[in-house]
Amino acid sequence: MAGNSQRRNRRTANKKGATVGSGGKRRRALEGKGPTPPAEMRKGHVKQRVAQARAKQAARRPAPRRGGGKGTNELVVGRNPVVEALREGVPASTLYVQQFIDSDDRVREALKLAADRGGIHLMEAPRPELDRMTNGLNHQGLVLQVPPYEYAHPEDLVAAAADADEDPLIVALDGVTDPRNLGAVVRSVSAFGGHGVVVPERRAAGMTAGAWKTSAGTAARTPVARATNLTRALEAYKKAGLMVVGLAADGETEVQDAEVLQGPVVIVAGSEGKGLSRLVAETCDVLVRIPMPGGAESLNAGVATGVVLYEAVRHRH
Numbered sequence: 001m002a003g004n005s006q007r008r009n010r011r012t013a014n015k016k017g018a019t020v021g022s023g024g025k026r027r028r029a030l031e032g033k034g035p036t037p038p039a040e041m042r043k044g045h046v047k048q049r050v051a052q053a054r055a056k057q058a059a060r061r062p063a064p065r066r067g068g069g070k071g072t073n074e075l076v077v078g079r080n081p082v083v084e085a086l087r088e089g090v091p092a093s094t095l096y097v098q099q100f101i102d103s104d105d106r107v108r109e110a111l112k113l114a115a116d117r118g119g120i121h122l123m124e125a126p127r128p129e130l131d132r133m134t135n136g137l138n139h140q141g142l143v144l145q146v147p148p149y150e151y152a153h154p155e156d157l158v159a160a161a162a163d164a165d166e167d168p169l170i171v172a173l174d175g176v177t178d179p180r181n182l183g184a185v186v187r188s189v190s191a192f193g194g195h196g197v198v199v200p201e202r203r204a205a206g207m208t209a210g211a212w213k214t215s216a217g218t219a220a221r222t223p224v225a226r227a228t229n230l231t232r233a234l235e236a237y238k239k240a241g242l243m244v245v246g247l248a249a250d251g252e253t254e255v256q257d258a259e260v261l262q263g264p265v266v267i268v269a270g271s272e273g274k275g276l277s278r279l280v281a282e283t284c285d286v287l288v289r290i291p292m293p294g295g296a297e298s299l300n301a302g303v304a305t306g307v308v309l310y311e312a313v314r315h316r317h
Contacts, residue, residue, distance in 0.1 A: 082110050156223065169265060184301070201226050251287035269305050
C-alpha cells in the first residue's frame with residue numbers, strides 16, 4: 001500500500017498541467033511583474049535619455065587635462081588701470097615701479113594691494129626700461145605683468161559636470177571679440193551654476209586683464225576652455241550626449257519654450273550684429289530666439305547668455 005501511494009504521489013508531482021487553485025494558469029504566469037520601474041529605466045522617457053547621455057559621457061570621459069594651452073603675457077599700463085586690476089583680483093606676477101617716481105595715492109594703493117595679496121614681485125626699473133617694455137605707452141611709472149592664462153580643454157567642462165553628478169551647462173562663444181563680453185559671460189555662467197565657457201583659439205576674445213575685471217573675480221572659479229576648431233568641439237559635445245542650442249534672431253523656438261534646456265546642453269552665442277557663423281549654426285540641434293517686445297535688433301553676448309542661462313535653470317527646477 002505504502003509503495004503504491006508513493007508511486008501515485010510521484011506521478012502526480014511530475015504531471016504537467018494546471019496547479020490546483022491556479023485558475024488554469026501556470027505558476028510562472030501568476031508571478032507579479034513587480035513595482036513600476038523608475039523613469040530612468042522606462043523606454044523613451046526623457047529621464048532615460050538623460051541617464052543614457054550621462055552614461056555615455058562617463059564612458060567617453062578622459063582623464064581631466066589642461067589641453068587648451070596658455071595665453072601670452074600681458075601688461076597693464078598706467079596708474080588707474082593698474083590699481084583697478086589689482087582691486088578686481090586680476091592675476092599678476094610682477095608690479096614694475098619706476099625709479100624715483102612721484103608718488104601719489106594711486107601709486108601707494110597699488111603698492112599696498114600688491115603687498116597685501118602676496119605672490120606679486122615688486123620690481124623697481126628705470127623709466128627707459130619701462131618705455132621699452134610698453135613700446136612707449138604712457139605708463140605713468142606703473143606696469144603690471146599678467147601671467148598667461150591657462151585654458152581648459154573643452155572635454156574638461158563635461159568631466160567637471162560628471163564629477164558633480166550634474167547635467168552639463170556650457171556656453172560657447174562664436175566670433176565674440178570683446179574681452180568685456182567674455183568676462184560678462186563668465187560672470188553669468190558662474191552665477192547660474194554653469195560648468196564653463198568655450199572660445200575659439202583664433203579671432204576671438206581671450207582671458208585678458210579686461211575680461212578678468214569684467215568677470216568680477218568669477219574667472220577664478222569658472223573655467224574657460226579654448227577650442228582649436230569650434231565646430232568640431234560642438235560636434236564632440238553632441239557625440240557625448242549634449243544638445244547644442246544656438247541663439248539666433250530667426251530661431252524657430254522662443255527661449256522660454258525650449259525644453260531641450262532641461263538636459264545636458266551647450267548654449268552657443270554669436271557676436272552682436274553678425275550672430276552665428278554658418279557652419280556653427282548648421283551644427284546646432286536647435287536655434288532659439290529671445291523675444292524682444294521693445295524692438296531691439298540684438299543683444300550683446302553677455303546679456304543674451306544671461307537670459308538663456310536663467311531659462312535653463314528655470315527648466316531644470
